[in-house]
Amino acid sequence: MSFSAIVIQFLNGLAGTSSLFLVAAGLSLIFGVSRIVNFAHGSFYMVGIYLAYSLIEYFGRGSALGFWGAILLAGLGVGLIGIVVELVLLRRIYQAPELFQLLATFGLVLVIKDVALWIWGAEELFGPRAPGLRGGIEIMGRTLPEYDAILIVIGPVILGLLWLLLTRTRWGTLVRAATQDREMVGALGVNQAWLFTSVFALGAFLAGLGGALQIPREPANLLLDVTVIGDAFVVVVVGGMGSIPGAFLAAFIISQIKAFCIGIGTVEVFGASFAMSKFTLVAEFVVMAIVLVVRPWGLLGRPQAMPRHAGAAEERISLASRPLSMAAFAVLAILIVLPATADTYTLVLLVDIFVFALFAASLHLMMGPGGMVSFGHAAYFGLGAYGAGLLLLKAGLPMELALALSPLVGALGALIFGWFVVRLSGVYLAMLTLAFAQITWASVYQWDEFTGGSNGIVGVWPAEWLTSKTVFYFMTLLLCGASLWLIRRIIHAPFGYTLRAGRDSPLRADSIGIDLRRHQWIAFTIVGAFAGLAGGIFAFSKGSISPEGLAIPRSVDGLVMVLLGGVQTLTGPVVGAAVFTWLQDEVARQTEYWRALLGLTIIGLVLAFPQGIVGFVKARLPARLGGGL
Amino acid sequence: MSVLKVQDLAKSFGGVRAVQGVSFTVEAGELLALIGPNGAGKTTCFNMLNGQLRPDQGEVELGGESIRGLAPREIWRKGVGRTFQITATFASMTVIENVQMALVSHDRRTLGLFARTAGLYRKEALSLLDLVGMADQSERPCGVLAYGDLKRVELAVALANGPRLLLMDEPTAGMAPQERIALMALTAEIVRARNIAVLFTEHDMDVVFAHADRIIVLNRGELIAEGAPEAVRANARVQQVYLGSGGHH
Ligand SMILES: Nc1ncnc2c1ncn2[C@@H]1O[C@H](COP(=O)(O)OP(=O)(O)OP(=O)(O)O)[C@@H](O)[C@H]1O
Ligand SMILES: [Mg+2]
Numbered sequence: 001m002s003f004s005a006i007v008i009q010f011l012n013g014l015a016g017t018s019s020l021f022l023v024a025a026g027l028s029l030i031f032g033v034s035r036i037v038n039f040a041h042g043s044f045y046m047v048g049i050y051l052a053y054s055l056i057e058y059f060g061r062g063s064a065l066g067f068w069g070a071i072l073l074a075g076l077g078v079g080l081i082g083i084v085v086e087l088v089l090l091r092r093i094y095q096a097p098e099l100f101q102l103l104a105t106f107g108l109v110l111v112i113k114d115v116a117l118w119i120w121g122a123e124e125l126f127g128p129r130a131p132g133l134r135g136g137i138e139i140m141g142r143t144l145p146e147y148d149a150i151l152i153v154i155g156p157v158i159l160g161l162l163w164l165l166l167t168r169t170r171w172g173t174l175v176r177a178a179t180q181d182r183e184m185v186g187a188l189g190v191n192q193a194w195l196f197t198s199v200f201a202l203g204a205f206l207a208g209l210g211g212a213l214q215i216p217r218e219p220a221n222l223l224l225d226v227t228v229i230g231d232a233f234v235v236v237v238v239g240g241m242g243s244i245p246g247a248f249l250a251a252f253i254i255s256q257i258k259a260f261c262i263g264i265g266t267v268e269v270f271g272a273s274f275a276m277s278k279f280t281l282v283a284e285f286v287v288m289a290i291v292l293v294v295r296p297w298g299l300l301g302r303p304q305a306m307p308r309h310a311g312a313a314e315e316r317i318s319l320a321s322r323p324l325s326m327a328a329f330a331v332l333a334i335l336i337v338l339p340a341t342a343d344t345y346t347l348v349l350l351v352d353i354f355v356f357a358l359f360a361a362s363l364h365l366m367m368g369p370g371g372m373v374s375f376g377h378a379a380y381f382g383l384g385a386y387g388a389g390l391l392l393l394k395a396g397l398p399m400e401l402a403l404a405l406s407p408l409v410g411a412l413g414a415l416i417f418g419w420f421v422v423r424l425s426g427v428y429l430a431m432l433t434l435a436f437a438q439i440t441w442a443s444v445y446q447w448d449e450f451t452g453g454s455n456g457i458v459g460v461w462p463a464e465w466l467t468s469k470t471v472f473y474f475m476t477l478l479l480c481g482a483s484l485w486l487i488r489r490i491i492h493a494p495f496g497y498t499l500r501a502g503r504d505s506p507l508r509a510d511s512i513g514i515d516l517r518r519h520q521w522i523a524f525t526i527v528g529a530f531a532g533l534a535g536g537i538f539a540f541s542k543g544s545i546s547p548e549g550l551a552i553p554r555s556v557d558g559l560v561m562v563l564l565g566g567v568q569t570l571t572g573p574v575v576g577a578a579v580f581t582w583l584q585d586e587v588a589r590q591t592e593y594w595r596a597l598l599g600l601t602i603i604g605l606v607l608a609f610p611q612g613i614v615g616f617v618k619a620r621l622p623a624r625l626g627g628g629l
Numbered sequence: 630m631s632v633l634k635v636q637d638l639a640k641s642f643g644g645v646r647a648v649q650g651v652s653f654t655v656e657a658g659e660l661l662a663l664i665g666p667n668g669a670g671k672t673t674c675f676n677m678l679n680g681q682l683r684p685d686q687g688e689v690e691l692g693g694e695s696i697r698g699l700a701p702r703e704i705w706r707k708g709v710g711r712t713f714q715i716t717a718t719f720a721s722m723t724v725i726e727n728v729q730m731a732l733v734s735h736d737r738r739t740l741g742l743f744a745r746t747a748g749l750y751r752k753e754a755l756s757l758l759d760l761v762g763m764a765d766q767s768e769r770p771c772g773v774l775a776y777g778d779l780k781r782v783e784l785a786v787a788l789a790n791g792p793r794l795l796l797m798d799e800p801t802a803g804m805a806p807q808e809r810i811a812l813m814a815l816t817a818e819i820v821r822a823r824n825i826a827v828l829f830t831e832h833d834m835d836v837v838f839a840h841a842d843r844i845i846v847l848n849r850g851e852l853i854a855e856g857a858p859e860a861v862r863a864n865a866r867v868q869q870v871y872l873g874s875g876g877h878h
Contacts (some may be wrong), residue, residue: 060781079697110876418686489742489743490742491744492745492747493741493742493743493744493745493746494733494738494739494740494741494744494746495740495741495742495751496746497722497726497729497733497746498730498731498733498734498739498740500719500721500722501719501722503718503721504718504719504720504721504722505718505719505720507681507713507717508713508717508718508719508786509719510681510700510701510702511679511681511701511702511705511711511717512702512705512730512731512734512735512786512790513700513702513705513706513731513735513790514702514734514739519739519740521741
């Protein structure tokens with residue numbers, strides 16, 4: 001790279017910094033004050049860019065006043081949406097377990113996506129360039145778009161304004177106090193409700209503004225929500241949750257890395273050419289993983305006490321009561337005789353349910369007894385799926401062997417990632433699992449030659465004798481059923497108890513000779529194996545694999561299943577998986593806007609059953625029947 | 630040989646010198662009380678003895694072998710049981726499961742993936758609970774126990790590995806006065822019968838003078854007195870610390 005190229009890439013990086021900073025600053029503020037990890041923040045950004053597009057169209061593309069007015073109004077509009085969301089939804093769930101809040105905001109992601117689809121359609125929308133700023137600035141023989149120069153200035157200006165707001169106003173003092181110590185604000189007799197609403201509004205405004213400002217640079221599209229939330233998480237974690245200067249620093253670092261990865265282009269390493277531009281997605285999550293491992297509370301953040309796990313720790317586990325075991329056998333019996341009467345469609349749906357029941361149960365083992373919440377469980381599912389597919393197609397192994405090896409692939413990934421993960425706890429641990437999942441996803445997504453990139457792999461068909469849907473159904477029932485039985489054994493075995501011991505009181509566990517990290521690491525690996533098996537079966541049941549199989553939404557699906565069912569019992573995730581998979585299928589058949597319906601269902605369920613469906617039923621059953629549920 | 634030998638132990642937190650140059654020994658079958666006003670450094674001392682904190686300087690020997698710098702779990706394996714000032718138990722488990730867990734760990738069976746934990750070491754666990762008077766509550770969840778009962782569970786757990794040394798940080802805190810005396814009498818009886826060395830802290834002087842064989846007094850991180858209960862009671866500096874500073878009791 002020539003010197004002038006370096007300068008231009010640096011300036012590009014600076015322009016990227018501004019919009020990334022705006023989104024991340026809002027997310028960080030909201031997290032700092034309300035401790036809510038707002039998955040919908042990327043959606044706010046997306047709405048911002050769409051609103052800006054429409055407003056500019058409305059005011060006319062030529063007018064500078066119209067352009068800047070539209071951008072500001074778009075930000076304000078999103079701020080208003082933020083207020084509505086806070087008042088109508090979040091306000092009701094501040095007392096709910098942290099993960100339910102996360103779930104609710106994910107429901108929101110789905111709803112907002114479909115509302116945007118309904119209003120703006122599926123096509124990408126290209127905005128105009130900023131009136132009066134269509135030219136470029138000559139720098140050492142290269143051009144920097146004028147608009148980028150403005151963006152470079154806007155970021156630091158907003159940082160300065162936020163800084164003034166936080167340090168020079170009473171409101172800012174309250175926000176900072178709440179970020180450091182929640183109880184203190186309560187003790188000061190401050191009207192918390194008002195504080196939370198205003199912070200949420202400001203956060204949403206910043207995200208909306210960040211999106212709106214991008215309209216001359218990128219088209220508005222429906223994928224922005226998830227891409228942006230990924231980036232924003234990285235920035236918030238790297239900078240330190242709750243820290244605004246940290247968000248700026250991190251946005252700067254991440255944007256520069258991205259700019260330079262793109263700028264460097266293809267490099268030759270030992271004769272092999274290697275496209276650095278393909279490294280952008282992986283790079284940011286690698287940075288996040290490194291920061292989490294070395295300095296979990298971020299570059300400029302402070303260590304924070306986090307609730308370590310979801311749900312009530314006091315929940316006991318017990319062996320199945322007699323009526324319950326009988327019910328389980330009855331269900332099994334029905335599942336065995338069912339293929340005699342059921343149509344293919346039902347069998348295929350049931351295979352999906354079995355696979356996701358196993359996926360959710362493995363996540364439950366980690367979250368419930370293990371006390372480790374994963375935001376990136378899809379990684380091991382995806383590794384199993386891709387592992388099986390690649391072993392079949394690239395290594396030419398027989399299908400049976402490829403499937404048998406899929407748990408090993410999942411376990412191997414979990415073994416490597418787990419070594420780092422178990423060094424952390426709480427939200428930091430969850431974020432690291434997310435980082436690893438995104439690294440895995442990005443590698444798969446961008447490694448066209450090996451994994452088929454965004455197209456995935458096709459032709460992953462089962463062996464001859466398994467092509468019948470009925471036979472495949474029985475194989476899945478057998479594998480998933482046996483795995484669930486094993487997971488149940490593990491939970492009741494000394495190993496499962498040891499995990500719970502470490503979750504309940506790491507201090508006591510350590511002082512009765514338990515090496516908690518080692519047990520957690522092993523648990524992580526075991527869980528990876530089960531998820532890998534689920535992925536392997538899934539690949540063969542569909543005949544193809546795509547990167548969506550290990551993207552963020554798949555991980556969230558797992559969380560939804562576990563939390564909907566109830567985190568503290570194994571029955572929970574199984575019921576959750578069944579209900580969720582069935583709902584998804586049912587709703588998708590009824591309407592184009594199935595995501596919104598699903599999102600609304602999730603939100604409704606969170607509001608109605610903060611303890612999960614099984615927890616809800618259990619609380620209403622006599623103890624004699626509920627035991628072991 | 631002394632069960633525990635502590636030499637010149639010290640620990641600072643930033644500028645706070647929590648423990649400075651403390652030395653003492655505990656013999657088998659002996660109950661040694663470590664007393665001192667709030668913030669004297671007692672808990673910090675305990676945390677260095679069981680490995681939770683790394684001493685800045687000094688030596689800790691268990692039966693002549695250095696245990697300095699080992700992790701709590703390693704020190705536990707060498708026969709040191711610990712109870713905490715703020716009780717630490719497994720809230721999602723029953724009383725008996727808490728004790729079973731310690732026994733399972735003692736036999737290094739925590740990696741077992743198939744056995745049913747509920748059936749393991751039940752008899753041993755019950756007899757330990759019987760010892761501390763908790764057998765009748767063995768099936769209750771630990772999360773709902775009264776504080777005094779939690780302290781008893783902790784004692785049973787601490788006894789599960791057949792320890793040579795018990796470290797008990799305020800074993801009777803949060804109990805009614807009658808109950809305190811009873812629990813310490815029980816503890817004394819158990820440890821004498823098993824020849825276990827005990828180091829305990831206690832703010833209730835009645836309990837201390839009723840059961841301690843020897844007392845050491847800590848003030849602002851420094852040992853200021855050591856000896857038989859009567860001698861310590863009569864010690865002028867101790868009286869000054871306890872009366873003059875308006876400290877506890
Ligand atoms: N982790 C820590 N970080 C900073 N200071 C600490 C820490 N732990 C203890 N201290 C300080 O060290 C001193 C000794 O504390 P310690 O808890 O050992 O006292 P103690 O004798 O057990 O008191 P109490 O009778 O109240 O239990 C106190 O000044 C305390 O504030
Ligand atoms: Mg103390």
